[in-house]
Amino acid sequence: MDILKRAREIQPEVVANRRYLHQHPELGFDLDNTVRFVKEKLTEMGYVPLDCGDHGVVATVGGKHGGKCILIRGDMDALPMAEESGLDFASLRGDAAHTCGHDTHTATLLGAAKILKEMEDELPGTVKLMFQPAEELCAGARSMLEDGVLENPKVDAAFGTHIMAMLESGKVAYAPGPMFASCDLFTITVKGHGGHGSQPQTSIDPIVVGAHLITALQTINAREVAPSDIAVLTIGCFQAGSACNIIPESAKLMGSIRSFDADVRAFVKQRLIEITEGTVKTFRATADIEFMNETGPVVTDKGVMQSLGDAVAAVLGEEHMIRDLAPFSGSEDFGYITAAVPAGFFAIGGSPKDYPALPQHNPRIRFDEDAFVNGVATYVAGAVGWLEANRE
Numbered sequence: 001m002d003i004l005k006r007a008r009e010i011q012p013e014v015v016a017n018r019r020y021l022h023q024h025p026e027l028g029f030d031l032d033n034t035v036r037f038v039k040e041k042l043t044e045m046g047y048v049p050l051d052c053g054d055h056g057v058v059a060t061v062g063g064k065h066g067g068k069c070i071l072i073r074g075d076m077d078a079l080p081m082a083e084e085s086g087l088d089f090a091s092l093r094g095d096a097a098h099t100c101g102h103d104t105h106t107a108t109l110l111g112a113a114k115i116l117k118e119m120e121d122e123l124p125g126t127v128k129l130m131f132q133p134a135e136e137l138c139a140g141a142r143s144m145l146e147d148g149v150l151e152n153p154k155v156d157a158a159f160g161t162h163i164m165a166m167l168e169s170g171k172v173a174y175a176p177g178p179m180f181a182s183c184d185l186f187t188i189t190v191k192g193h194g195g196h197g198s199q200p201q202t203s204i205d206p207i208v209v210g211a212h213l214i215t216a217l218q219t220i221n222a223r224e225v226a227p228s229d230i231a232v233l234t235i236g237c238f239q240a241g242s243a244c245n246i247i248p249e250s251a252k253l254m255g256s257i258r259s260f261d262a263d264v265r266a267f268v269k270q271r272l273i274e275i276t277e278g279t280v281k282t283f284r285a286t287a288d289i290e291f292m293n294e295t296g297p298v299v300t301d302k303g304v305m306q307s308l309g310d311a312v313a314a315v316l317g318e319e320h321m322i323r324d325l326a327p328f329s330g331s332e333d334f335g336y337i338t339a340a341v342p343a344g345f346f347a348i349g350g351s352p353k354d355y356p357a358l359p360q361h362n363p364r365i366r367f368d369e370d371a372f373v374n375g376v377a378t379y380v381a382g383a384v385g386w387l388e389a390n391r392e
């Protein structure tokens with residue numbers, strides 16, 4: 001089968017599916033309509049879609065001649081924001097919008113499903129399709145993992161894709177090794193002792209403790225992490241107090257840690273705990289530390305990535321590939337999958353024509369729909385090519 005030609009032929013259907021999903025965005029795990037739509041389309045193609053995790057969908061194709069199993073993943077959730085793209089198929093909801101392009105991942109994975117079903121008799125192995133919820137909550141991949149997405153049949157390799165409006169349309173890119181950073185969100189609640197603003201000696205001021213803490217935590221980056229390692233620690237929120245003359249009971253600090261390396265990540269988290277405990281103790285306060293959405297980095301397996309990259313290049317042409325992309329400091333919960341099985345990841349260039357290339361999550365973001373051809377072809381070429389190269 002000429003994969004690229006077939007991807008071009010089904011492009012109108014991919015665009016129509018994408019526009020429907022774009023107009024009807026859903027959030028997190030609340031994907032009733034999206035899941036219904038995906039299952040309906042898969043069933044029409046002859047698949048038997050199965051529920052997996054909380055609002056995840058799995059379907060398999062091939063395996064008639066034995067062989068290995070590769071998983072290809074597309075996420076389905078939107079973001080809780082209003083859309084300002086000005087597109088005539090913009091979100092019909094005021095409180096949800098596909099500003100990260102996950103609608104395009106769902107639609108291109110459905111397109112790939114169609115082509116793979118047509119190729120089923122010749123597939124040199126099994127392809128497992130993973131339609132994932134709640135990527136933006138960094139929770140959907142874990143939900144499907146815990147429900148056995150990598151079992152029955154057992155998955156030998158995997159890859160995901162993400163459209164990028166700031167990457168030139170027509171290009172498909174990857175980073176060998178680290179590609180997205182880990183993300184650990186945290187909340188530190190500093191507990192002091194409230195009192196009158198005129199009598200600080202009778203209270204323990206959590207605002208002053210919090211101010212020391214913010215400064216102390218910055219020394220992890222500045223003084224403790226090696227210059228050759230990368231870590232970002234940001235306090236994005238500091239809340240305390242209600243009036244000029246009240247020393248409050250508590251203060252809340254919220255922040256995030258990003259890194260590309262498991263050891264650096266663990267070290268920064270450990271030092272955050274130690275420095276917080278030491279600092280609050282110095283000032284007679286106490287603190288509760290809570291970590292949330294702990295997502296590991298997306299680290300592509302060099303061997304699998306090379307094999308996938310070669311397979312995609314053979315279909316799209318080497319001139320369309322970028323094989324040495326700089327890692328993104330953003331995060332992707334596909335990190336749960338790359339930690340569990342040798343895996344790859346592709347960024348699909350989707351910069352719009354005659355419109356500014358905006359960052360993901362911008363309310364005015366648009367993507368070039370022509371890029372969906374590459375999205376579909378990348379899924380199919382990567383999966384089939386990897387199975388061929390790793391025939392048992």
Ligand SMILES: [Zn+2]
Nearest residue numbers: 100136360361
């Ligand atoms: Zn996003």
Ligand SMILES: [Zn+2]
Nearest residue numbers: 100102135162
């Ligand atoms: Zn995304």
